[in-house]
Amino acid sequence: MSDIKTDLLKTKQHFQTLDGLRGIAAIAVVIFHFMEIAVPDYSNSFIAHAYLAVDFFFCLSGFVIAYAYDEKLKQIGLGNFFKLRLIRLHPLVIIGSVIGLVAFVYDPMSNLYQSYSGKIFLMFLTSCLMIPYPLVHERYFNLFHLNPPTWSLFWEYVANIFYALVIIRLKKLPLWILTVIAAIALCYESHRSGFLGVGWGGDNIIGGAIRVSFSFLVGVLAYRSQWIIRTNMGFIAIAILLLASFLIPFNPKWNWFVDPLIVILYFPLFVALGAGARLGNATGKLCKFSGDISYPLYMVHYPFIWLFMSYVEKEKPTINEMIPIMIAGTISMIILAYIVMKVLDIPIRRYLKLKWIDKA
8 A cells, every 4th residue: 555655646757847838827817817807808908818828728738647647547546546636636726716705705896796695605616616607697607706717627627537538548540530620629619709718608618628628639649749849948938939929919800710820839839849948957946936836826816806807897997007906916916826835735735645545
């Protein structure tokens, strides 16, 4: 039993640049969400394409999951694989739900919660259990109102289950076929919806299945095909090129074409570059910090976006008044994510890993 436990607690060395890029994408998501409230028209937002960061996360996840478990899954078994994924992901799902509940009920500038007072417990329960429950039409009809980014974690869980039951057994040819089919579906969805910022709401949930299908599959394919580009490009240069994809101007006339182009070609390229990049000590520390706070930042920031929205709806501030709030808010969210990671997420995961693996 102790040998099994030791094997389960072992982890492979991380790709440091990929960790760093994940953090950059998470920060871009926070800024994007602030800008959605401040400047609702994507055509006027300087970071309008940052919703595609989710597709980058999915691609990165497929690569990293294949790297970590293609050889290990048979050894540890399905049960322990699912336990390890729950331990890694679910504490912050619950932490984010708690923060979302408090922000919703005690929002000083909105009494919207009163309209849903009889369903708040169900909202909280479904958020913790990751059961889609679109309810609040007044605020975009999110699958998980208390903490909207949970929608992508829902699809991440689905992808992990599909990986363990199906993808792990696939040879390269059927994996290629599924990836090509998913790419066609992605192009169709982008053409139908006009862009790929879908999957998060009760009226566009199918878009999430399509987005995760392609990006997760191509991430797995990238690892198994060893699409690793050895490069001397530094982390900063690669990060700037990734950010460039989020800063592309939004134009409704051609955005349906641009989005799948970025997701199908650009993001797998960056995973390959990140996997093959070499880092110095200074950038290595930066990448570690960026990667460490990426998931906590993604999972705790949005309840404060709701508070910002309540402020904007009530006070009708000018853009010049909102800019310092958004800057301070982004910095504060990074600090909060770090605190939550250190004080809650890491200790909880460490405790659960030791206790659950003991029972394996």
